[in-house]
Amino acid sequence: MSCGEPHETDCSEVLDHLYEFLDREMPEGDCTKFEVHFEECSPCLEKYGLEQAVKKLVKRCCGQDDVPTDLRSKVMGRIDLIRSGQAVPEQDVALGGADRPAAAE
Helix, strand or coil: CCCCCCCCCCCHHHHCHHHHCCCCCHHHHHHHHHHHHHHCCCCHHHHHHHHHHHHHHHHHCCCCCCCCCHHHHHHHHHHHHHHHHCCCHHHHHHHCCCCCCCCCC
């Protein structure tokens, strides 16, 4: 998507990194570039507004779900393994791992 107008920050770059901007996971200087772009580019501003609304809706509808304690422990354990440089066991990586019930056929 592009509005057809030249911008200091290209529309494709803004759209490729939109969720990083929404989640404030980018350097402040990049956030400023995106804010300037949104002031200049109504199609990107519209896309930003839409994605922001979807994100708020998902948070409102799904943000209250409790994570099962055993799932949180497993995820944190795998993160610790990865950070320490240890290999993650193959059955933990495969879809339908050993502790997941088989799909009904």
